[in-house]
C-alpha cells in the first residue's frame with residue numbers, strides 16, 4: 001500500500017483527501033499542529049499514524065520530527081495545510097506576513113527537504129495545494145498571494161531538480177472552495193458566505209487523487225480548478 005504524508009488533514013480539502021485515501025486502504029500519515037489535534041485525527045482515522053509540528057514555526061520542524069518516528073517509506077507528500085489573512089499592504093504587519101509565509105511556503109519547503117530521501121527512494125510524488133492567488137494577485141491579497149506565488153516557484157524548481165530521481169511534482173490551483181477558510185475570507189471581505197456557490201472540497205480531492213493515480217510514465221505539473229457554477 002502506498003504511504004501518504006498529508007498536512008491539513010483536519011479540515012476542508014485536506015480532510016476530504018485524507019478520507020478518500022484512508023477509505024481505499026492506503027497508509028496515511030497525518031500531520032497535526034499539536035498533540036491534541038493529532039489525537040483527534042487518530043480517532044477520526046483508525047489505523048492512521050500522526051506527526052506533530054507547528055507549521056508556523058518551520059525552524060522547529062526538523063527538531064520536532066527528529067523526536068518522533070517519521071515513516072521509512074513515503075510515496076507522496078501532500079502539502080494541503082494553509083492560512084489566509086487579507087488586508088491592504090498599508091495595513092499588513094510583519095507578523096501577518098510572516099505567519100502566512102511560514103505556514104504556506106517555508107514549512108512546505110522544510111517538510112519537503114526532510115522527506116526527500118524517502119521520496120527519492122520511492123520515486124514518489126510531492127503535491128502542493130496552491131491557489132488561484134498563486135497565479136495572479138489582487139488588491140487585499142498581497143501576503144497570501146506572495147506565499148502562494150512562492151509556493152509555485154518552490155514546486156517548479158523542485159520538479160526540475162528531482163526529475164532525474166523520478167520524483168514527480170504537482171501544483172493544484174483551486175479557486176474558491178467551500179469550508180472554514182472561505183468563510184473567513186468572506187468575513188474579511190465583508191460579504192455574505194454561501195458555501196453552495198463555491199467548489200466542494202470533494203471535487204478538489206478528486207483532482208488530487210487523479211494527479212496521484214496517474215501512471216508513472218506521466219506527470220501533471222499544474223492543474224487549475226475553478227468553480228463550475
Ligand SMILES: NC(=O)c1ccc[n+]([C@@H]2O[C@H](COP(=O)([O-])OP(=O)(O)OC[C@H]3O[C@@H](n4cnc5c(N)ncnc54)[C@H](OP(=O)(O)O)[C@@H]3O)[C@@H](O)[C@H]2O)c1
Nearest residue numbers: 008010011012013033055056081082131174175176177181
Ligand atoms: N478554501 C479555499 O477557497 C481555497 C482556495 C484555494 C486554495 N486553497 C488552499 O487549499 C488548502 C486547504 O484549504 P482549506 O480550505 O481546506 O482550509 P482549512 O479548512 O482552513 O484547513 C486548513 C488546514 O491547515 C491546517 N493548519 C493551519 N495552520 C497550521 C499550522 N500552523 N500547523 C499545522 N497545520 C496548520 C489546519 O489545521 P487545524 O485543522 O488544526 O486547524 C487545517 O487542517 C490551503 O493551502 C489553501 O491555501 C483554499
